Amino acid sequence: xxxxxxxxxxxxxxxxxxxxxxxxxxxxxxxxxxxxxxxxxxxxxxxxxxxxxxxxxxxxxxxxxxxxxxxxxxxxxxxxxxxxxxxxxxxxxxxxxxxxxxxxxxxxxxxxxxxxxxxxxxxxxxxxxxxxxxxxxxxxxxxxxxxxxxxxxxxxxxxxxxxxxxxxxxxxxxxxxxxxxxxxxxxxxxxxxxxxxxxxxxxxxxxxxxxxxxxxxxxxxxxxxxxxxxx
Amino acid sequence: xxxxxxxxxxxxxxxxxxxxxxxxxxxxxxxxxxxxxxxxxxxxxxxxxxxxxxxxxxxxxxxxxxxxxxxxxxxxxxxxxxxxxxxxxxxxxxxxxxxxxxxxxxxxxxxxxxxxxxxxxxxxxxxxxxxxxxxxxxxxxxxxxxxxxxxxxxxxxxxxxxxxxxxxxxxxxxxxxxxxxxxxxxxxxxxxxxxxxxxxxxxxxxxxxxxxxxxxxxxxxxxxxxxxxxx
DNA sequence: ACCTGAACACCGTTCAAGT
DNA sequence: ACCTGAACACCGTTCAAGT
Numbered sequence: 001x002x003x004x005x006x007x008x009x010x011x012x013x014x015x016x017x018x019x020x021x022x023x024x025x026x027x028x029x030x031x032x033x034x035x036x037x038x039x040x041x042x043x044x045x046x047x048x049x050x051x052x053x054x055x056x057x058x059x060x061x062x063x064x065x066x067x068x069x070x071x072x073x074x075x076x077x078x079x080x081x082x083x084x085x086x087x088x089x090x091x092x093x094x095x096x097x098x099x100x101x102x103x104x105x106x107x108x109x110x111x112x113x114x115x116x117x118x119x120x121x122x123x124x125x126x127x128x129x130x131x132x133x134x135x136x137x138x139x140x141x142x143x144x145x146x147x148x149x150x151x152x153x154x155x156x157x158x159x160x161x162x163x164x165x166x167x168x169x170x171x172x173x174x175x176x177x178x179x180x181x182x183x184x185x186x187x188x189x190x191x192x193x194x195x196x197x198x199x200x201x202x203x204x205x206x207x208x209x210x211x212x213x214x215x216x217x218x219x220x221x222x223x224x225x226x227x228x229x230x231x
Numbered sequence: 232x233x234x235x236x237x238x239x240x241x242x243x244x245x246x247x248x249x250x251x252x253x254x255x256x257x258x259x260x261x262x263x264x265x266x267x268x269x270x271x272x273x274x275x276x277x278x279x280x281x282x283x284x285x286x287x288x289x290x291x292x293x294x295x296x297x298x299x300x301x302x303x304x305x306x307x308x309x310x311x312x313x314x315x316x317x318x319x320x321x322x323x324x325x326x327x328x329x330x331x332x333x334x335x336x337x338x339x340x341x342x343x344x345x346x347x348x349x350x351x352x353x354x355x356x357x358x359x360x361x362x363x364x365x366x367x368x369x370x371x372x373x374x375x376x377x378x379x380x381x382x383x384x385x386x387x388x389x390x391x392x393x394x395x396x397x398x399x400x401x402x403x404x405x406x407x408x409x410x411x412x413x414x415x416x417x418x419x420x421x422x423x424x425x426x427x428x429x430x431x432x433x434x435x436x437x438x439x440x441x442x443x444x445x446x447x448x449x450x451x452x453x454x455x456x457x458x459x460x461x462x
Numbered sequence: 463a464c465c466t467g468a469a470c471a472c473c474g475t476t477c478a479a480g481t
Numbered sequence: 482a483c484c485t486g487a488a489c490a491c492c493g494t495t496c497a498a499g500t
Contacts (some may be wrong), residue, residue, distance in 0.1 A: 010484085032472090032473065034472090034473080043486080046485070053475075105339070122412045125412040125413050126412040139416060143441060154339055157344055180357075182356050207374075210374055213375050213445060213449070240464080241465085274466055276465075276466060276496095281464095285493065
């Protein structure tokens with residue numbers, strides 16, 4: 001175990017950045033106050049001078065990631081058309097989560113809203129507003145997009161995120177008895193592609209499929225509302 | 232603290248049902264092996280004869296909830312039309328999660344898939360299959376719906392689930408400086424309704440809005456695919 | 463076969479004390 | 482102002498031992 005001994009003074013900012021580093025390197029479950037102190041060359045108890053408790057560390061960690069997302073988004077040239085703009089912003093945000101696979105779990109567990117997340121949403125609302133959507137529709141849109149607005153989707157199978165191995169023929173035969181429809185679907189859809197490093201689910205494709213489905217639906221509502229011109 | 236002293240023998244099933252009860256009564260964070268043992272009138276260590284570890288307890292808890300969902304769904308008379316059927320099944324599943332507000336967090340943290348969840352998905356795939364959707368489209372549908380297929384949506388604000396208090400005029404004025412679009416939206420949309428026990432966000436309405444948006448989009452794809460008749 | 467007691471290796475957090 | 486040492490109240494889990 002490599003314990004660094006920096007001469008630098010502790011600070012809230014340094015503590016949070018180091019926490020992100022630990023989560024990146026060894027996973028979010030390995031982020032403990034004691035290990036955080038160790039990595040900073042200090043005692044765990046010293047951290048409490050800079051943060052109130054561990055919950056606040058996790059709040060801060062989410063804020064650091066959201067800030068990374070905002071930096072990425074700021075460097076983009078967003079198309080004027082709202083749907084294309086939102087799409088590009090969200091896919092850019094998703095790239096940040098691909099670098100921090102543990103981050104979705106932290107975001108969904110936060111009960112305090114991070115200022116940087118607010119800034120992100122403010123930008124998204126601005127895009128939609130410029131596209132002529134009503135505030136009512138924008139509000140519903142944010143709920144409909146859910147975590148997808150920030151760039152990740154809560155998958156219920158393989159929450160680990162890794163590529164799922166294609167089920168074997170024996171597994172499918174065994175499944176067919178109790179889960180006939182699922183087995184039938186998988187038989188047709190889960191062909192193992194030895195050419196691809198992806199599993200049989202292409203996460204990027206699925207994310208874009210769902211995102212476009214929602215954005216297209218919202219666009220349709222916006223246009224029909226425009227024609228009706230009633231609010 | 233009321234420690235019951237049942238004469239009943241322990242079993243995996245009893246352990247899991249009791250775990251659900253603890254989560255319902257005092258929250259998922261209060262579910263510890265020691266408290267679980269206490270509630271069963273046994274030592275925490277006795278649990279390890281029936282379950283391998285706490286992860287397995289949580290796996291089992293998710294399975295118990297999924298089984299409650301399946302029971303509810305089984306008692307339904309589902310309309311033949313796939314979209315109406317899926318909608319009814321999903322909204323019934325959501326009702327179960329309203330009784331167990333802590334359950335979404337457990338589900339998204341599971342890496343092992345519960346047999347009962349598989350059964351649930353098998354039913355949903357069956358509905359769509361009978362509706363004429365291709366297995367390919369069904370597969371994409373499950374990804375697009377994400378956790379919504381099981382009956383909950385991952386909201387990024389207020390993950391607590393409680394009704395959000397409407398922001399005050401002072402809060403909005405303060406927000407307007409740094410978050411103009413968000414403040415503008417909230418000013419228009421977050422009117423406090425003193426008649427309603429709901430907050431300014433009607434969770435049920437928002438869930439149905441997002442669900443219908445996705446189901447309608449999928450239906451459109453299914454119909455256009457049918458017309459093209461190319462697979 | 464089923465349950466327990468004692469113990470271990472961790473947690474987050476407090477508080478008085480050091481510089 | 483900033484950091485530390487010792488201590489507390491918890492965790493999950495093991496293992497040899499009891500019935």
